[in-house]
Amino acid sequence: MKHINYLILLLFIGLYSCNKVIDLVPQSNLTTGNFYSNASEINTGLLGAYNGLQSPMYYEWMLTELRTDNADMGAPTSSNTLNADLTALDEFIPTTGQDAIFQYWIKTYDNIRNANVILQNLGVNYDSTAGAISLGTIGISISDSLRKQYAGEAMVLRANAYFNLVRLYGGVFLTTTPLAAEDAKKLNRTSVASIYKLIQADLSTASSYLSSAKYSASSASVGRVNAWTAKGLLAKVYLTRGDKASAITLLQDVIANSGYALQSTYASVFSIANEVNSEILFTVRYKAGNLGLGSSFGNDFAPLGSNSGVITAGVAFTGKGYNYPTNDMDSAFGIMTPDPRKATNMGSFGTSKILYVKKYLNPVLTLNDGESDWPILRYADILLMLAEAQGSTTSSLALINQIRARAGVAALPATVLNSVATFEQALSNERRLEFAFENHRFFDLVRYNTTLTTITAEQTIKNHFAKEFNSHYSLYPAPQATLAQLQSYVTTQKLLLPIPQHEIDTNTQLVIAQNPGY
Incomplete structure (x- = not known):
């Protein structure tokens, strides 16, 4: 591919x-x-x-x-x-x-x-x-x-x-x-x-036309979409439209029958030595090697002035400094005892500790010629969508804790289910960290206007402006x-x-x- x-x-x-x-x-x-x-x-x-x-x-x-x-x-x-x-x-x-x-x-x-x-x-x-x-x-x-x-x-x-x-x-x-x-x-x-x-x-037609064989790393069709991709995307469509029951049926099917599974570590999901792994249902593929197929995101997201200190293998390509993580994102991952996923998602550069998106960075020999793929649909998304569709239940909490266990963080307690608001905030926080910088957050927030009762896109972004105003927007x-x-x-x-x-x-x-x- x-x-x-x-x-x-x-x-x-x-x-x-x-x-x-x-x-x-x-x-x-x-x-x-x-x-x-x-x-x-x-x-x-x-x-x-x-x-x-x-x-x-x-x-x-x-x-x-x-x-x-x-x-x-x-x-x-x-x-x-x-x-x-x-x-x-x-x-x-x-x-x-x-x-x-x-x-x-x-x-x-x-x-x-x-x-x-x-x-x-x-x-x-x-x-x-x-x-x-x-x-x-x-x-x-x-x-x-x-x-x-x-x-x-x-x-x-x-x-x-x-x-x-x-x-x-x-x-x-x-x-x-x-x-x-x-x-x-x-x-x-x-x-x-x-x-x-x-x-x-x-997506419904594609799910009946495409192969529903279980995931296999040795399959000749690795990297191409299949019936499970179609069902996973269709579930997200149903969830976006507020049809939780239809989404649940599809998501349970993917979980029970697709053969896809979480990787043993969060970092391995994004390793260029482990691409299109058991967690990747759909991804945008990139190929380094001066083929015209490489990714520019390493150079785009490396901080300004970083040169070979961040992105390059001994070649002085400066970063462009796009897509800077917010201070709030830094805090959400944790500062003194950070969530282990932080090391894959974010880095800091120089004495001033400039934050940058690290997820798509790997050493490049040619400008804008990175190897890292960009996932569109992961198995972790399937699990957390099911939690979202089911709402505040013990089963949903178990799905969130399955993601947290793989990440190496403590399970959330049963008290998370004491109120709808507490559960929904826990779900939102988990999706935010798990899919950081994968372009999910905006679509998630807009979808929450339909699927959740206590979180809205508008208020979340207004709160963000308040948190970042003095340090950034001012x-x-x-x-x-x-x-x-x-x-x-x-x-x-x-x-x-x-x-x-x-x-x-x-x-x-x-x-x-x-x-x-x-």
Whole structure:
């Protein structure tokens, strides 16, 4: 999987039209009409679609982790353009033209387009009225089992892309077939309910098409999604939508039958010598070695001025200092007797003890060419989602304590169940530490508005501003917001990002509505 030919990705990325509206057909001499003629070529295109996960991931932390109590923009006194953009995201006041918002959007639609091309060539049809997927007649010579496998993988990739978009932007453009640029201009935003209808159809169908074999490290399909990936993601979709009963059924199935399991230590989950291990149900893969497939996060997250002291193997590449952990995150992990997971997640540099995200750092010989994968769905997530869906029960507490035992921290006492508030705070704290800097926290907080009764995204972020105001937010250049002003920026409307202004301005066919508050 890591030896994907990068050229294949370039062949299928396609070009935008001159106006850069969403163009969902690859435009090159090698067209979809003459390439996808057999199973091998379908597989090549699918590998390119997996590879496409890297592009939006570069921006995802800016739109998620930075907008929580986990991370700050690390240079509050700076006023350069990039830092100003990150500050605006951090403070919930981004402009509609903010570059990261547009780049994440368009690169995610790249991935949707690539999945749609594959699905079209496999004869996959979506009935939006019934919310059902069917297979039509095709001219490709491919076995039924392989056809369903490839279709299932593409559906998981498409569902994952739409799941991220709908949680970040609300109702977006829904397309299940490749569209030419002019046709794309005629496509308006679709309701949130319709987006979720497709996501659920994709994941439900994929769970029946894909292999449900138990996890095996020696499997030839390691690194590719399977039925358990589809079920785990679908459970998170159900949980996000408030359907706890459906989520519980799927999560219990994964736990009982998938063969996935917690690693013996937290650090081993992220070791580059132990990738795609028993805990990884879905991950974005990176490969060092000057192949064009390496990760930039080591260099991006290493602290400014660190040079070879943090990220490099004897080569003076300075860190960029993005995605700084908050002081509150430092305290949450513990300072005098820290949670053992802290050493994997965070480091400090220099005499001033500058905090930095350590999770994706490994020595690199070439700039932006790291090896560390970025997990999307882990087995630990399956366990803690089940605890969340079940609520304050002894079974849920046992699931949380299973995670804590692996981490090497003491079990929570039964008194945690004395009140709903105490249980929910314990669950939230555990997810925050277990999935630190994996881009879960923002989505978790928003989901808590539906699944929990005592924790809300808005109040958590307002509390974060209060805790960090004197040490961080008060240092921003003038005009400086007061704490009350900062907290006023965090509204239910602003939990959604704006639709990129570029999409609105360049569409000559219809009027695209902007999200309220922008």
